[in-house]
Amino acid sequence: MDAALGPPAKMAGLDDELTPMMAQYFELCERYDEALVLFQVGDFYEAFCDAAERVARLCEITLTQRTDSTGEYAMAGIPIDNAESYVETLLDAGYRVAIADQVEDPDEVSGVVERAVTRVVTPGTLTEAELLDGADSNYxxxxxxxxxxxxxxxxxxxxxxxxxxxxxxxxxxxxxxxxxxxxxxxxxxxxxxxxxxxxxxxxxxxxxxxxxxxxxxxxxxxxxxxxxxxxxxxxxxxxxxxxxxxxxxxxxxxxxxxxxxxxxxxxxxxxxxxxxxxxxxxxxxxxxYMLLDAVAVESLELFDRRSVRGHGNLTLVDTLDETACALGRRKLTDWLCRPLLDTDRIEARHEAVGELKRRPGTRERLGDLLSQVYDIERLVSRVSRGRANARDLRSLAATLAVVPDIREALAGAESRLLADLHATLDPLTETREEVEAAIRPDPPQQVTEGGVIREGYDEELDDLRSTERSGKQWIDDLEASERERTGIDSLKVGHTAVHGYYIEVTNANLDSVPEDYQRRQTLKNSERYYTPELKGREEEILRAEAAADDLEYDLFCRVRDAVAEEAKRVQALAEKLARLDALVAFGEVAATRGYCRPSVGADRIDIEAGRHPVVERTEESFVPNDTRLGGTPRENGETATPRFVVLTGPNMSGKSTYMRQVALCCVLAQTGAFVPAASADLPILDRVFTRVGASDDIAGGRSTFMIEMTELSTILTEATEASLVLLDEVGRGTSTADGLAIARAVTEYLHDEVGAYTLFATHHHDLTAAADDLAGVANRHFETSREGGSVVFDHELADGPAAASYGVEVASMAGVPDSVVDHARELLAADGASAPTAGSDGADGRDGTPGRSAAPDAGSGVDCRAGADDDIEALLREVDVATMTPLEALNTLADLADRVE
Missing domain, CATH: 3.30.420.110 (MutS, connector domain)
Known part of the structure; x- marks a missing residue:
């Protein structure tokens, strides 16, 4: 975005004297120098000079030329009726757009029409429905x-x-x-x-x-x-x-x-x-509220998918979104952003969801009624700003009309929240009745051209419309009466916007034209006439029509202003309907997908047959798993269940899915929703931390390992005993010795100093020894078996460490060429006792997976084999992979290649 666009450069060769209209344009450009000014000229928004060139290029419209007394210059215009799509293009390109509208009626002004910037369109202050992203909030x-x-x-x-x-x-x-x-x-x-x-x-x-x-x-x-x-x-x-x-x-x-x-x-x-x-x-x-930082929100895929592949591109909010209206969708998103910490508030939502789950008829009835609710939160903002049309008011009335039925559907509600909604939903009866009495059921889009106000609402308007109708009916009857009077069977009565009403007679019948006909227009094959009486009726119709249109608009504005005075009540109603819709959605999900009501406030995470809410919807069969972390100490001082689990198993066995499902169950519980499990006793978490997945920041000069360590630092310094920590492959990106040392130190710190609920997935099998040394650490793994020479992932969690990593088998399943896989198996057989150096997919000799021996300098992560050139070996010993930028790594690699050649 250009921080300050400045006024468009004036046309080369022009004097400082500008036409009044262009002087007005440049004055607005100087006043709004941080925005691109679109200047109304008739039915178009125009930009001039270099601003026109930008608009033409970005919006892919024709660049034209304007010529006046001061010279010739570039001009580009977009139609006002379709301005939103072009404005969106300019916003996407990083511009603010200042809309300069004509604020005077051109027919009533002598000279240049006054224009003023009526709004500055920016990404965060959009109100136009066409520019907003559906029901999502826009802050x-x-x-x-x-x-x-x-x-x-x-x-x-x-x-x-x-x-x-x-x-x-x-x-x-x-x-x-x-x-x-x-x-x-x-x-x-x-x-x-x-x-x-x-x-x-x-x-x-x-x-x-x-x-x-x-x-x-x-x-x-x-x-x-x-x-x-x-x-x-x-x-x-x-x-x-x-x-x-x-x-x-x-x-x-x-x-x-x-x-x-x-x-x-x-x-x-x-x-x-x-x-x-x-x-x-x-x-x-x-x-x-529970704190979900940007890393956790992204890792848990609450609102956006990290990858476009898999899971049908669903996110958590998509999975839960059984809302019936835009109000509920925004509320659902808001609740997921800010899970509660107050047990009483959480349980109040659980009570409501439980009641809705038990009462399918009520739930279905409420869903049907809420689907008739318009986005009255945005609608009333348009009303208050004088931007709403008659259809908006009818939409508000339609929403208010269903409120009594919603209250009736909530009659007999037992839960606190539903009973409160039943008692406090405000139907704004007077407002609805006023709108229904004033506005026609299917009014036109425009509010200045009539057809908006109901007959019977205003006596003066009815009289004007009656005069207009009777005049038009007289004209409708005129054709038949004039044919009979003149004997001209082909005579026609018509109307044009330019010439008004006329009587048309073909040239062949001109001899039969009465004397009172006065010529209005000559055509090739006919003449058009009017009579004094027709002229009088026309003037009467036009006066009545103009007066009626003006009065209708005035009446409409009065009704709109009356609705605006009730904005606070409408907003309060919108908030209550939004909460109800979100609760009904939670109840629908709980009932149709087998979610259970969690118990919150426990001193442990105890989930029976837990599932991942997104993955289970996209997999033909999903294997549930139990989770037990923390708990009350036994009499001998030992903890009934550990707060720290080291999770092992091969890639694709389900470790990451399992960790995320535990976190999502906790988030859902504190949001007030039920959870995908057979049962769940959960603590109140203050925060969920995640260190999951690999990414880098090439432009910022930060490697994957550096980002991993930065995120790890945040966890170690900010996690508390009431936090849930998910760690996935901490220590990769450096040598095995370094990675294992970091992983072990992190484990001991979280265990001894923090005490957070922790799930640590790793391929460092040596880390499983921590369970022998630390009382609060336990090993769990995902079962894997062989069938007919192939690996089968059972996705079932079991006690103890994994027996093998099955890295070669996973490589084969991924489509690695057979020759490579076969050679890997040969190396596996030959080097079964070697220790690995890779921190991500390797394992140690304990599970029989091969790996290179650690380098003489463990910090370098380099295996310096006998016979290597001394200078290459020396250079490699100086390499610190963990701190190198991607560019430095490429340069070092190129240098090594040159030396080998």
Whole structure:
């Protein structure tokens, strides 16, 4: 994104004197120099000069030329009726787009029509349905630094607004991952690593310092939400929230707002309406929720697939999404982002899900009713901003109409949450009745051309429409009466937008034209006439039609304004319907897929026949497995079950799936959902840590091993006794000696110092010896057997370490050529007692898997065989693979190849 586009360069060779319209265009470009201005000219949004060249290139439209008294210059236009698709293209290219609309009626203005920027379209402040990504939330964030970081977020399309404080960059990144904002503004005092904190997909802008001023921020917050001292904690929170509101005003074209550069934006009108629907601010403490950082969210595939292959590309949210409306989908996502820590709140959701699971008729009835609920959260924001049309109001009325039926379906509910919903769902009866009385059932898209207001709603409008209809009926009857009067059987009565009503007579019948006919238009084969009476009727119809259209629009705006006054009630109803939809979805999943109600608050993880909620939906048969971690000490002081399990077994045996399913069961339980298991007793986890899978950061100069160690550092320093830690192949990417040493040290630290619930999958079979030395460590493995010379993965968890790695067999199953596999088996037979050097797929001599002997210098990870050149051996001894960048590794390899040649 260009941080500051600047006004388009003026046309080469032009004088400073511009036509009034172009002077207006350049003035708006200077005022909104951080955005690409689209300037309304008739039915098109135009860009000029170098901005036109950008628009033409990106949107793949024709670049034309405009000529006026000052010269010739480039011009590119997009049709207003289809502007959204082009705006989306410009957003994807990294631009903000300032929409400059005509704010005066051209027919009523002498001279240039006034234009003003009515909204600035940015990735985080979208409200247009065509640009939003389905039902998903779309947040913009603001970050301020004041000793601790203040973070504020708002979804302009729904009015959801949040604020919190955190104490580190890492914590900021974790909170941002919960909300996944499309855009962020930062104060001038913020100095963070943008790439690691915000991620590459978030558009980050340093915003006007004055907007982050404490006094200005307090004033804005009070205008929207009330006294900030009662709502927020800390200076940074207040400044971030105030700046965010300032930015929201700026993007809505609101009078008194300032742009990112601090310059005032003060259009003569405020066509986008108000932001008064931003009327509720939620201040939350991150410690109220289980923390799922970006690494855990990605590893567990809560919302995005790490790979496009396998599992039908399903994620956890896809698997659980039995919601019936957009409100429920957003709520489901929100709950998964923020699993609860409060046992009472968790159990309240479990009670509701359990009741819905037991009552299929109620569940089905509620699902049918909720499917009739529109996205009233976004709808009421359009209403409040004056952007809603008549169909939006009918959609709101249709939603309100089903609320009484939803309440009736909840009658007799026993669980706390469902009973509360039954008692408090607000049908807004007066609002619904007003809309139904005023707006026709199937109104047109446009609200300024009539056909919107019901007959009988307004007496004056009915009189005007009656006059209009009677006039048109008189004209409809005119053709027959004039044929009879003139004797011209081919006479026709018609209408054009330019010439109005006319009587058409062919040239062959001109001799029969009465004297009172007055010529209106001459055609090739006919003449068109009007009569004084026809002219009078036409004027009467046009006056009535124009007056009726104007009155209809005025009446519509009154109804829309009345609905806007109830925005807070509509938002409260939307929140309750969203919660109900999410609970019904949880109940449906629990009933149809055999999920059980978990018991939360235990001192252990005890899952019987647990399953992976995503994988089981894509596999023909899924093998459930038990999990037991932690527990009450026995009388002799020993722990009934270990808190740390070393997990071994060959690749493809199910280790990673198993670890993830344990984590997902815990996340689901604290979300308030049932879990895929026969039974589950679970603790309240404060955080889930994952060190799973391999990745690197080539551009950042970080190897896979370096990223692994960075993630491991976070786990060791931040995990607590109430955390769940998943470790997969820690120590790969370096020599076996180094990797095993790191893995063993990590095991001892987590066991002795942290005490977290831990699952550690490894191919370092020497690590299984930790179970003999540490009381809280146990070995588990996945069973594998041979049938007819082939390996069969049973996917069943058993006590003790694995007997073999079956690496050669897995290679064969993966399609490695037979000659290579056969040679590997020969080496396996010859070197069965050798120790491996590879930390990922190798094993030690204990299971009979071959491997190279450790290098003389264990830190180098190099096997220096006898007879190697001394200089090559010396160079290899100096290589530190763990710290090399990919480019350095390639250069070293090229140097070695040159020396060998």
């Amino acid at each position: 913009v964030a603001a970050l301020a630094d004041g000793g601790e970081y203040g973070l504020a977020l708002v979804d302009i399309s729904t009015g959801a607004c949040y604020a919190t404080s955190v104490d580190s960059e890492t914590a900021v990144a974790d909170e941002l991952r919960r909300f996944d904002p499309a855009e962020a503004i930062v104060g001038p005092d913020v100095d963070v690593d943008e790439a690691s904190v915000f991620g590459g997909a978030c558009l980050v802008t340093e915003y006007d310092a004055d907007a982050f001023d404490r006094e200005r921020a307090e004033s804005r917050i009070e205008r929207y939400f009330g006294p900030p001292e009662r709502l927020l904690a800390g200076d940074a929170e207040v400044r971030a929230t105030g700046a965010l509101l300032s930015y929201a005003e700026y993007t809505r074209g609101k009078s008194g707002a300032v742009g990112p550069d601090g310059e005032p934006v003060d259009p003569d009108v405020d066509p986008e309406g108000t932001l008064d629907y931003l009327n509720h601010l939620t201040r939350y403490d991150p410690r109220e």
